[in-house]
Amino acid sequence: MDASLDIRTGVKETMPTVFGYIGIALAFGIVGKAAGLSPLIVLLMSMFIYSGTAQFVVVSMFISHSPLLSIVLSTLLISSRMILISVTVAPYFKNDSLWKNILLGTFLTDESFALGMNKLNFTNHTLSFQWLNTANVISFLTWCFWSFVGAIMGNFVGNPEALGLDFAIVGMFIGLLYMQVIADRSxxxxxxxxxxxxxxxxxxxxxxxxxxxxxxxxxxxxxxxxxxxxxxxxx
CATH class of the missing domain: 4.10.860 (DNA Excision Repair, Uvrb; Chain A)
Structure with missing residues (x-):
């Protein structure tokens, strides 16, 4: 990482996290297909729920025929941590317009948040809309595309855990944590x-x-x- 906060730098620095998204998105797509969901439904879930953990929970509750209200409340509780994450990020964008803040908050993920917190160590504790929005957009598109691909692959893969796909997101967070520890000297x-x-x-x-x-x-x-x-x- 360096001190640049432009779009090009955002692309370069976000790309290493893409592999973590690919693994877990493929796993979700395969699991969703195994649960009887069509590739289109899997894609729509990734677009509108856009929460890996919550999506796995929704699928499991869907299989068990849980009430709709229970599914909605479970998704809300699981994703409530994003309130804390957004509050942490918001002060760095207080000079940006409301719609830019809404856009960043809507597409912010655990991974782009961790990436942003690590970036602060190289930029004198500043972030830019262009940089973080780039990280968010890449994350969103990667998640949606590969979950759709996973749903298509679900016809051929019976057990995603056998391929180690379920560990992809854990491995990515371990890497991000390591980067944060070695970079933050404050x-x-x-x-x-x-x-x-x-x-x-x-x-x-x-x-x-x-x-x-x-x-x-x-x-x-x-x-x-x-x-x-x-x-x-x-x-």
């Missing part, structure tokens, strides 16, 4: 590692006591609070 490295370890522990314990639809939101809030407290107390 925070003490020991502090970063403590917060990471605490978050992993919290997630492990959370799987036992917290519904999966709320786990990410709860862990995010507690993890952020823990990080703020120990930073002020010891760092």
């Amino acid at each position: 925070l003490n490295r020991k502090l970063q590692l403590i917060v990471i370890a605490f978050t992993l522990f919290l997630t492990y314990v959370g799987f036992i006591f917290i519904p999966s639809s709320l786990l990410i939101l709860v862990v995010t809030l507690i993890g952020c609070g823990f990080g703020v407290v120990i930073k002020r107390a010891y760092f």
Whole structure:
């Protein structure tokens, strides 16, 4: 990464994350097809729900004939973390117009957010609409296209987990986390590692006591609070 915030740089720096989208989008398309959804329905879900975890949950609830209201509420809870993410990003675009902020918030993803937070280490803590919008658009188009391809491939692939596709998104986040840790020199490295370890522990314990639809939101809030407290107390 470098300090440039133009469209061309956005394309170059977003491309490495594309492979993570491809893997999980293919897996979703295959799972959706196995559940009886047509490639067109899979594509429309990717376009309008546009949330990997939520889409997998919708498919599983669809198979179990869950009520429509339950599906809607589950999707809302799973995607509620995006409120926190959008609030974090918003201050960097306070000088941009309302419609630009709406556009960024609509297409913002976990991956483009993580990419943007890492980019701050190279740009004196500034972001541009052109750069982040480019990352969002590439992410959206990649997700939609490859989920559609996955639905078509579903006729030939019975078990996506056998190909390791279910690990693609995890591997991408591990890479983004590593990039963030090695690039951000404004925070003490020991502090970063403590917060990471605490978050992993919290997630492990959370799987036992917290519904999966709320786990990410709860862990995010507690993890952020823990990080703020120990930073002020010891760092």
